[in-house]
Amino acid sequence: MKRGRKVKILATLGPASSSEEMIRKLYDAGADVFRINMSHASHDVMRDLVRRIRTVEKKAGRPIGILGDLQGPKLRVGxxxxxxxxxxxxxTFTLDGVAKPGDKTRVYLPHPEILEAVQPGHRLLIDDGRLALIAEKADGRSIVTKVVSGTKISSRKGVSLPDTTLGVGALTEKDRKDLDAILKEEIDWVALSFIQRPDDLAEVRKIARGRVGLLSKIEKPQAVERIDEIIELSDAIMVARGDLGVEVPLEAVPGIQKQITRAARRAGKPVVVATQMLESMITAPVPTRAEVSDVATAVFEGADAVMLSAESAAGDYPVEAVATMSRIAEKVERDMNYPGIINAQRPEAEATGSDAISAAARQIAQTLKLSAIVCYTASGTTGLRASRERPSTPVIALSPVIETARRLALVWGLHCVVTDDASDLDDMVDRACRIAFREEFARPGDRVIITAGVPLRTPGATNMLRIAYIGSDGMSGI
Structure with missing residues (x-):
């Protein structure tokens, strides 16, 4: 299916969207990647969802990406x-390590790592910030705080620590079990929650060994402070605005979103903007005007993907939410201001052959008004380089590796097609022309530009550009 937009849509599956029929409807409405939230999905549910997505993929004849989202450390009071x-x-209100029911003066905090890490002056936000405390005394066994704002605290509410870096990693025991289960399935991306530091990625990368792409969710101020290091070690980034908006002032979130989006674009790493994008569509068939503007802002910034959470997982209008997001993106990308904004943020090409070729392909395609850029990519690197350029010309990413095509389904502007490796240069050109014609990106008489590596089947060796005509039969012409 040829999409009418370059930004991708990531839809979360849940009770409202777990059947094969509904997954197909979401795909037809515009979903490119499906998210399975391991906070709510058991291993059996996850496996069933993967099987249904792959059935839809086979029937649709298009690669579909799957993201497994790990829960991360959930910190709660007793x-x-x-x-x-x-x-x-x-x-005064105290949080301590005494395992007995709380009252107006104290509550049990079953997280010794918090008791050990919090220092006087650090803030503790309870229940998504509805109750704000500030630490006055901390001795490693208890934290004596003063109530700053809010009046109510109830059992097992979440704790956020905007000023505290915890000494524990991002993976809990549940996450390790979930990750093991994910790696046994046809899942393309794994999302890591509550990343604080670059080191949090090390354990996951060691376990995954390249079998999935690592997507770091940025939802803590500590991660924002080290964002460039985290981007360098990640395969993709998510601006997770829900928890981020609890731990930093709400008015700071839009600026941080822009900062992260632009940093990821400079690095050529996919970036997803998530949380409450069309929140009102959980219960209403149309979004608010503010939500439409929110989605549009992410598209104007050049984000690779925008994500739906409860809207598609548990809402009353999951298909309508995906279709609405798709229409917003299509309209923005046709706006007369869009090319100027995207071009103004284009990073300089890095000093590599692949980057130089990708930059040249974009410029040539734009100058000659070519119908498509066709890039051969086995590992996905060439596809990422082509996307980093944010060309106005459609990009067709051809790969002999189904896992690569599925992973690239998250990436801006890439129309991924699984095809056999070319046998020689003539076959490479003919195959590119034939697929561009078949996928309705080019008609007879049109021209496309092809990027590839010579010798063929040499990973990371993109070093060739070729302009080809589409012949009357869809094959290459002169």
Whole structure:
């Protein structure tokens, strides 16, 4: 299926969208990649969803990406004797390691790593920031805080620590089990939650050994401070605005979104913008005007993908949400201001042959008004380089490796096609022309530009450009 846009749509599956029929409807409406949230999905549910997605993929004849999203460390307070208590701003409240029900003065915190790491002056935000505390004393066994704002705290509410770097890694025992299960399935990406530092990626990369792409979710201020290092060690980045908006001031989130998006674009790494993009469509068939503008901003910034969470997983209008997001993206990409904004942010080509070839292909295609850029990519690197240029010309990524094509389904502007390796240069050109014609990107008499590596089947050796005509039969002409 040929999409009418370059930005990709990532749709979360859940109770409202777990059947094969609904997955097909979401794909037809515009979903390019499906997210399985391991916070809610058991291993059996995950395996069933993967099987259904792959069935849809086979019927559609197009590579579809799958993202497995690990839960990460969920930090929560313990229980209260009466389930909830009312506090007063200015009062003292203690979090400690004593495993008994809480009251108006204290509560159990079953996370010794927090008790050991918090220092006086650090903030503790409870229940998505509805209750704000500030540490006055901390001795490694308890934290004496003052209530800054909010009045209510109830059992097992989440704890956010915007000022504290914890000494534990991003993987919990549940995450390790989930990751093992994910690696046994046909899943293309794994998302890592609550990344704090570049080192958090090391364990996952060691376990995965290249079998999945690593997507780092940026939702903590500590990660924002080291974003360039994290991007360098990641295969993709997600601006996870929900938890990020709890740990940093809400008014700072739009600027951080732009900062991360632009940093990822400079590095040539896919970047996803997520959380509450069409939140009102959980219960309403149309979004608010502000939500439309929010999606449009991400598209104007050149994000690789925009994501739906509860809208497609548990909402009343999952198909409509995907279709609406697709229409917004298509309209933005046809806006007369869009090319100028995208071009103004284009990074300089890196000093490699692949980058130089990709930059030249974009410029030639634009100057000669060619119908498509066709790039051969086995590992996916050439496809990423072509996307980094953000060409206005459509890009067809040809790969003999189905796993590569599925992973590239997340990447801006790439129309991925699985095809056999070319046997020689003539076959390479004929194959590129034939697929461009078949996929309706070019008609007889049109020209395309082809990038590839010579000798053929040499990974990372993109070093050739070839302009070819589409003949009357869809094969290459003169």
């Amino acid at each position: 229980a209260f004797e009466d389930d909830a208590v009312e506090l007063e701003p200015g009062q």
